[in-house]
Amino acid sequence: MIYDARELARVRNPVLLLSAAAWIWLVVDPGRLMMQAHGAAACSRPAPLPASLPALLAMNPPGSLAVGWGLMLVAMMSPALILPIGHLRLRSFKRRRARAIALFGAGYGAIWMAVGGLQLAVAVAAGWLAPSSYLLAAGVAILAIVWQLSPAKQRCLNRCHAHTELAAFGVAADLAALRFGASHGVWCAGSCWALMLSPMLLPRGQVAAMAILAVLIASERIEAPRPPRWRWRGLGKLGRIVAAQARIRLHALQHRSSPTHGRPGG
Amino acid sequence: MAQYTRANAWNNGGTFDNPDLLWYAKGVGAMQARQLSDSTSWWFFAAIHGEYVSENGFPGWGFLPAPPQVPTSPTPSQGDQDLYWDQCQHQSWYFPPWHRGYLLALEAQIRADVIALGGPATWALPYWNYLGPGQEFNIPPAFTQQTLPDGSPNPLFVTARYGPNGDGNIFVPIPPVNQDVMSNDVYTGSDAVTSPPGFGGPDTGFSHFGGTSGNLENNPHNMVHSFVGGNAPDGQTYGLMSDPGLAGLDPIFYFHHANIDRMWAAWNANNANPTDPKWLNGPAAQGEREFVMPWPGGAPYVYTPQQVSSLDQLNYTYDSLQAPALVPAAAVLAERLTRLGAAAAAAKVQKGAAVTPGENVELVGASPAPLAIKGTGARTTVKLDKDVRRKVSASLLGASEAVPPDRVYLNLENVRGTHDPSVLQVYVNLPEGANPADHPELLAGSVGLFGLRKASSKDDKHGGQGLNFVLDITKIIDTLHLANALDADALQVRIVPHQPVPDKAEITVGRVSVYRQGQ
Numbered sequence: 001m002i003y004d005a006r007e008l009a010r011v012r013n014p015v016l017l018l019s020a021a022a023w024i025w026l027v028v029d030p031g032r033l034m035m036q037a038h039g040a041a042a043c044s045r046p047a048p049l050p051a052s053l054p055a056l057l058a059m060n061p062p063g064s065l066a067v068g069w070g071l072m073l074v075a076m077m078s079p080a081l082i083l084p085i086g087h088l089r090l091r092s093f094k095r096r097r098a099r100a101i102a103l104f105g106a107g108y109g110a111i112w113m114a115v116g117g118l119q120l121a122v123a124v125a126a127g128w129l130a131p132s133s134y135l136l137a138a139g140v141a142i143l144a145i146v147w148q149l150s151p152a153k154q155r156c157l158n159r160c161h162a163h164t165e166l167a168a169f170g171v172a173a174d175l176a177a178l179r180f181g182a183s184h185g186v187w188c189a190g191s192c193w194a195l196m197l198s199p200m201l202l203p204r205g206q207v208a209a210m211a212i213l214a215v216l217i218a219s220e221r222i223e224a225p226r227p228p229r230w231r232w233r234g235l236g237k238l239g240r241i242v243a244a245q246a247r248i249r250l251h252a253l254q255h256r257s258s259p260t261h262g263r264p265g266g
Numbered sequence: 267m268a269q270y271t272r273a274n275a276w277n278n279g280g281t282f283d284n285p286d287l288l289w290y291a292k293g294v295g296a297m298q299a300r301q302l303s304d305s306t307s308w309w310f311f312a313a314i315h316g317e318y319v320s321e322n323g324f325p326g327w328g329f330l331p332a333p334p335q336v337p338t339s340p341t342p343s344q345g346d347q348d349l350y351w352d353q354c355q356h357q358s359w360y361f362p363p364w365h366r367g368y369l370l371a372l373e374a375q376i377r378a379d380v381i382a383l384g385g386p387a388t389w390a391l392p393y394w395n396y397l398g399p400g401q402e403f404n405i406p407p408a409f410t411q412q413t414l415p416d417g418s419p420n421p422l423f424v425t426a427r428y429g430p431n432g433d434g435n436i437f438v439p440i441p442p443v444n445q446d447v448m449s450n451d452v453y454t455g456s457d458a459v460t461s462p463p464g465f466g467g468p469d470t471g472f473s474h475f476g477g478t479s480g481n482l483e484n485n486p487h488n489m490v491h492s493f494v495g496g497n498a499p500d501g502q503t504y505g506l507m508s509d510p511g512l513a514g515l516d517p518i519f520y521f522h523h524a525n526i527d528r529m530w531a532a533w534n535a536n537n538a539n540p541t542d543p544k545w546l547n548g549p550a551a552q553g554e555r556e557f558v559m560p561w562p563g564g565a566p567y568v569y570t571p572q573q574v575s576s577l578d579q580l581n582y583t584y585d586s587l588q589a590p591a592l593v594p595a596a597a598v599l600a601e602r603l604t605r606l607g608a609a610a611a612a613a614k615v616q617k618g619a620a621v622t623p624g625e626n627v628e629l630v631g632a633s634p635a636p637l638a639i640k641g642t643g644a645r646t647t648v649k650l651d652k653d654v655r656r657k658v659s660a661s662l663l664g665a666s667e668a669v670p671p672d673r674v675y676l677n678l679e680n681v682r683g684t685h686d687p688s689v690l691q692v693y694v695n696l697p698e699g700a701n702p703a704d705h706p707e708l709l710a711g712s713v714g715l716f717g718l719r720k721a722s723s724k725d726d727k728h729g730g731q732g733l734n735f736v737l738d739i740t741k742i743i744d745t746l747h748l749a750n751a752l753d754a755d756a757l758q759v760r761i762v763p764h765q766p767v768p769d770k771a772e773i774t775v776g777r778v779s780v781y782r783q784g785q
Contacts, residue, residue, distance in 0.1 A: 001627050001677060001736060001781045002463045002478055091679070091779075093651055094628045154725075161729030165680045165776030168632035169649065224554065225729040241553035248547055 003090060011086045015078050022075035026207055060124050069116040072196070073109070076214040077188065080160075080221040081108070084184055087163040088177060100166075100177040107181025108188070115189045115196075123200040137201040144194030151228035156190030158225035192217055268583035270373075272528070275392035275521050280406025282415050286392045287408040287422070289385045293376035294421040294517050296383065298334060303342040305350070305560035308334075310342065311372055312514030314559065315354045316720065324503045325512055325719070331425040336515060349558060349566075354510055356717055357477045357733070359454050359467040359545055362530045363571035364557055365523050370580070371559030371567055372520055378562040390582060393524035396438035396490060397445050405436035405494070409518055422517045428496030428505045428687075432765060436494055439764075442691065442712035443489050447481045448533060448590050453540050454480075456783070457623060458595040458602070461675065461738040465533060469544065477721055478734045482533075484713065487526050492687050492714035493764075494518065501768035508687035510717050531577050532589040539575050546572035596621070603665055605744060611666040619667045624784035630654045630674070631756065632779040639683075639690065639773040643762040648676075648778050650756055661784050662747045672784035674743040675736050676710045676759070680776025682722040682732035688773060689714045689764040694742050696760045707745070710759075711737035715773065732776065739780070 085101055092100045130136045147153050162183070166176040195217060199209035219238035278284035282291070300307035302319070318325045319338050328338045341347065355364035373391040380389045396403045409422045429436040450465040451457065460481070462468075467480025479488060495508025495516075506516040513519045540546070548570040550556035561567040577583050596615055603612035615621060631650035638644060658672045665671035676692065692710040693702050702709075713735045724730035746752045759778050767773055 001675060001783075002468050005469060006625075007627075090627075091777075092629065093654065095653070158725050158729055161731070162724070163729070163731050165636060167634065168629060168777075168779070169634070169651075172634065222553075224727055225725060227725055237553040239553075241551075244547075244551045244553065248543075248551055 001090065003086060007090065008082065008086045011089060012082050015082050015085065019075055019078045022071050022078070023211075026071055026075055026210070060127075062120075065120050065124070066113070066116070069113070069120060070109075072210060073112050073116070076196070076210055076217060077112070077192070079214075079218050080188065081184075083161075083221075084163065084180070088166070088180065091166045091168075092173070092177075093168060096173060100173065103174055103177035104181035104184075107178040107183075108185040109181075111182055111185030111189055115193060119193070119197045119200065122197065126201055131203075134203065137198065137203075140194070140201050141198050144198050147194045148233055149230055151230060153191055153233065154226060154228040154231075156187050157220060157223070157233075158228070159187040160184065160191060160221065161225050162187075191220070268577070268581060270388060270390035270582040271585050272390045272524055272582055273392055273585045274398070274402075275394045275406045276398065276402050277392075280401075280404075280408060282408050282411075284392075284406075284408070285386070286389065287406065288414070289380045289383075289389050290376060290392065290517070291408070291414060291420060291422050292383055292385065293379040293389075296379040297375065298421055301340060302337045303340045303346075305342070305346065306375055306562065309337055309515075310350070310560070311375070312512075313347075313351045314368065315514035315519075316352055316510040316512075318511045325509055327512075327515075330506070330512070330515075333419065333423065333425060334421070334515065350560065353555065353557070355549075355557075356483065356510065357467065357479050357721075357728075358470040359464070359480065359540065360470065360549060360557075360571060361467045361480055361483050362527070363548075363569075363574050366527050366530075366574045367557050367559055367567065367569045369520060369523055369527055370574075370582075371561060373582075375560070375562050391524050392521055393528050393584065394518065394521040395525050395528075396443065396522075397440065397486065403438045403440050405518060406521075410436065424506060424516050426498070426503070426506045426512075427494065427516060427518070428498055430493040430496060430689075430764065432497040432499060436496075438486070438490050438493055442689065443486045443493070445486065445529070445590060447485060448529065449593060450481055450533075451537050451592070451595055453537065454545075456673070458599040458670075458673075459593065460595075461673075462736050462783075465537070466530075466539070469542075470549070477728050477731055478736060482526065482529060484735070486529075487522075488714035488716040489689055489712065490522055490714075491716040492689050494522070495687050497687050497765055497768065502770055504685070504687040508716060510720055513716075528584045528587065529589075531584065532587045534576060535587065535589055536592060539571075546570065546575075548572075599670065602671065602740075602744070603667070606662055606665045606671060606748070608665045614667045621667050621670055623670055624672070626785060627781055627783050628654060630658060630780040630782050632777055633759070636680075637761070637775040637778065639688075639761055639763060639767055639775065640769075641766050643760065644775075645758065645760045646775075646778055648757045648759055648780055650754065650780065652755075654782065655752070657784070658743065658782050659747060659752050661782075662744065662752075669785055671744075672782045673738070673740045675781045675783070676739045676757075677737070677777075677779045677781060678713065678733075678735040678761075678775050679779060680732045681715065681718065681735065681773070682730070682776065683715070683771065683773035684719050684722070685767060685771035685773050686715050686718045688718075688767060688771075690773075691762045691764065692737055693760045693762065694739055695746070695758050702760070702762050708742065710739045710742065711735075713737075718773070 088100050088104055089097050126136050167173045195213045199206045202209055216234055219235050223237045273286060282288045297308035302309045304310060319327050323329055327336045330336050355361050369391060377389050381387055411420050412423050414420050427436060428434060430439050447465060450460040452460040452464050453466040454464040454469055456462040463478050463480055465481050467483060468478055491507050491513060495505030498504055506512040548557055557569050559567045600612040600615040631648045633646040633648050637646050661672040689712055691712045693708045694710050696702060696705055696708050718733060720726045721728040721733050722730055
């Protein structure tokens with residue numbers, strides 16, 4: 001019916017906890033999961049490159065990479081799912097809510113794991129062909145910046161706000177939740193693929209880069225849909241919130257009573 | 267003491283004998299003589315509300331029938347467009363205060379032009395009270411004349427204004443337009459006399475999603491827009507007032523909004539505006555755009571809801587701020603408890619017993635697939651979940667002051683399309699072959715689709731979700747319950763547009779659903 005703050009808090013708090021848990025895991029134990037993606041790059045001295053694909057895969061077990069990618073996803077992307085999950089809860093029967101959210105997560109996760117497979121392959125190949133290369137990371141960063149400013153990215157961001165109708169009963173409801181998750185995943189990946197790829201190509205400092213980009217992703221997500229065009233896109237909304245709140249508090253400190261401003265006095 | 271008094275547009279028969287109207291026409295003419303890029307021009311002001319300046323084809327501003335001849339160049343700088351244009355607040359609790367400031371700015375500009383033309387320094391914006399007595403549901407005649415008394419073209423006349431019957435007869439049908447909203451007693455929220463999302467609109471402090479209009483915005487505001495604009499005779503286009511991207515071009519727009527503003531002010535005599543800082547400080551405090559208007563003679567007028575919350579803070583008033591007598595929420599609940607057979611509980615409520623309304627909102631049933639509204643309308647079946655429906659029945663059976671009976675709502679979700687002038691009437695369990703007009707007791711409500719096109723655009727504020735409507739069907743459900751007919755598997759819903767939907771027009775309802783609000 002009507003989206004309300006209390007209901008959204010019921011989604012927000014567990015999601016933020018989940019995200020925090022993923023961050024803690026990443027910070028406490030990044031090495032085993034992240035550094036293997038850059039096998040040779042993590043070593044401080046030159047090491048012999050793997051001679052074959054099996055050797056490369058042994059150094060970078062896909063299972064381990066998948067877990068790392070999944071953690072990254074949960075940490076960075078889950079706060080952006082608060083609104084769609086809230087929508088799903090509101091529009092579903094109470095008894096089906098947990099099921100609907102799980103199906104949404106499955107659809108969303110499937111898309112991102114597929115995207116992740118591609119991106120990890122790129123990262124592993126980069127670690128093999130151009131280890132310790134800040135140049136490659138810089139190249140991808142430039143690509144990421146161009147995408148970041150582009151109207152195409154804005155189109156993807158706009159479509160992340162699509163909270164559409166959902167069938168309520170039976171298999172149709174299951175499929176609707178799955179489809180909602182998958183389509184959200186598609187637009188999400190469209191918006192953020194470059195932001196997710198960039199930190200993986202850094203020889204070091206991946207977690208710090210991820211943290212900065214997670215803030216960027218959250219700030220973009222809460223921006224209202226806008227006409228697609230080339231523009232500086234990023235920390236705008238979070239920055240504006242911080243500035244506005246600071247201004248309000250400063251004003252309250254300076255003026256204990258609240259005189260009326262504005263022209264209509266004359 | 268207010269400096270300016272906004273008066274009834276129907277004074278002096280609503281003709282140019284009313285000097286307020288004649289000077290308004292001259293002021294509009296002066297503003298229309300300026301360029302699109304000039305922030306004191308009529309066109310710039312209209313774009314502040316919403317615009318289609320660069321669209322190819324209707325409703326692009328370059329494709330509207332004259333008069334007026336609407337310019338599409340020169341456009342203002344990107345900076346000015348980003349600051350001022352497409353600012354209107356709809357489907358939000360900011361709807362009333364944003365429009366109050368918008369009117370103040372337009373009125374100030376017209377007044378400045380009126381004074382420059384030798385008119386009265388006390389000029390104030392008239393209001394069109396379509397809910398007033400006698401003839402007042404008609405548009406004031408000054409708007410229908412092609413020329414001013416001196417023979418020059420009348421800026422108040424526009425070609426693209428077709429009316430409820432699409433025939434150029436401009437009036438507001440009463441009913442379905444009414445002032446029931448004045449019985450609400452909650453700005454944001456709901457209770458026995460206020461259906462969700464409340465008189466003023468839903469909390470959109472953090473995120474502008476959901477697309478549900480406040481009660482004042484729904485009726486009369488949206489419906490007057492849809493009705494006055496109306497279907498064009500060609501069946502392809504519609505009147506300016508019907509679409510937020512065109513409405514500011516029609517001079518009647520500001521008279522309509524002056525009436526909405528007047529209703530808000532009258533409502534405030536007995537009811538408070540929100541005290542939540544999120545409302546008071548406006549969306550700018552949440553990182554959204556600030557409310558800003560051009561102001562004659564220089565620096566822009568930036569304002570927040572807190573600064574326009576009461577007419578006491580401002581320089582104007584209305585010549586009449588009478589509101590209809592209120593029926594307190596307790597009396598309405600008591601009457602309902604009596605009807606449901608809980609006379610003892612009703613007596614307690616009348617005596618002032620505390621009532622804790624249930625805050626649990628959950629889905630009871632839904633239609634299976636999207637519904638296209640074509641021609642004379644559409645029907646669908648809303649299947650009800652047995653267990654949740656039983657909760658509703660149980661709450662009605664066991665109604666007391668401690669556990670008030672459920673309230674039940676019918677929702678039209680994700681209404682999308684391109685045909686803003688449509689007004690839809692929604693009926694529940696209308697007998698097969700029956701004439702809807704014979705069954706007002708089965709009418710869930712009426713909704714005007716003002717804003718439909720923009721809300722359906724994926725790159726506009728609503729992300730293409732369309733509009734959502736909440737209709738209170740508590741009375742209908744009570745009646746079914748008392749007739750022992752509530753243990754049905756489904757409700758039959760019939761949607762009837764006030765005029766047949768033209769073939770080329772698109773209106774779809776994503777889902778029709780039923781929700782309960784209770785323990």
